[in-house]
Amino acid sequence: xxxxxxxxxxxxDPWDEAEYVxxxxxxxSPYSDRRSAFGEQRYGALDVAREDLEGRRRAASANxxxxxxxxxxxxxxxxxxxxxxWSDVGMYLQTVMLLLRAEGLHRCPQMAWAKFRESVSxxxxxxxxxxxxxxxxxxxxxxxxxxxxxxxxPLDETxxxxxx
Ligand SMILES: Cc1cc2nc3c(=O)[nH]c(=O)nc-3n(C[C@H](O)[C@H](O)[C@H](O)COP(=O)(O)O)c2cc1C
Numbered sequence: 001x002x003x004x005x006x007x008x009x010x011x012x013d014p015w016d017e018a019e020y021v022x023x024x025x026x027x028x029s030p031y032s033d034r035r036s037a038f039g040e041q042r043y044g045a046l047d048v049a050r051e052d053l054e055g056r057r058r059a060a061s062a063n064x065x066x067x068x069x070x071x072x073x074x075x076x077x078x079x080x081x082x083x084x085x086w087s088d089v090g091m092y093l094q095t096v097m098l099l100l101r102a103e104g105l106h107r108c109p110q111m112a113w114a115k116f117r118e119s120v121s122x123x124x125x126x127x128x129x130x131x132x133x134x135x136x137x138x139x140x141x142x143x144x145x146x147x148x149x150x151x152x153x154p155l156d157e158t159x160x161x162x163x164x
Contacts, residue, residue, distance in 0.1 A: 010061035015115040019079065019131045022111050034153060041150045063112035069139030074113065074120055076130035089133055096136070106141040109134050 009015055027035065040050075048055035066072050073096070077089050093109055100107050113120055113135030120132055 009115065010057050010064070016118045019114065019117065020133070022114070030153070030157070038150050041148070045147050060112070063110050064116060066135075066137035066139075067108060068142070069108070069137035071138040072113075073136045073138065074124055075133050075136065076124075076126050077133050078129050079131040080129065093134070093136070100138060104140070105138055108137045110137060 023035070043050065043056065043059065046055075046059050048059050062068075075089065075093060077085070097107050097109070111134045114132050117132040120135070126132070
């Protein structure tokens, strides 16, 4: 939703060809519902109406300005690794994010960067076998923005406790 899944990029240029599917086209419930709820919360907080395509594009374009953050990292993975190794990438990113928090820093992982992966490559010059999974904006949160955290699914929707 905020990753720039609109038809056109903010500049009107075509997106770079996708190297992986960011969301299945017909993502099922409850994931679709959670995604819609996230979009409503995020755009609602920014005061952008659902039908305001221009506003949504403007909001999405903040992705490629790192939401004003001064630093970014770009996370690549070897495109020959299999689906199970995507969990390694997630764990690696989570560890980086926790370490950043331990230093008082904030972060926003962004798949949106994969949509401009060729431009990112010009800066990063990655080895040929690597593909860009995501970027991550890093900086200190601007508390004055007063943006509320987006919601999370309740524990009992995502975890089953079994009494032994
Ligand atoms: C792998 C991954 C990719 C994401 N990509 C984007 C993105 O491109 N743009 C965006 O605005 N949010 C993206 N998000 C969501 C935000 O990074 C962030 O997790 C969400 O806004 C909730 O923020 P909070 O954890 O600080 O509450 C992504 C999250 C993950 C885990």
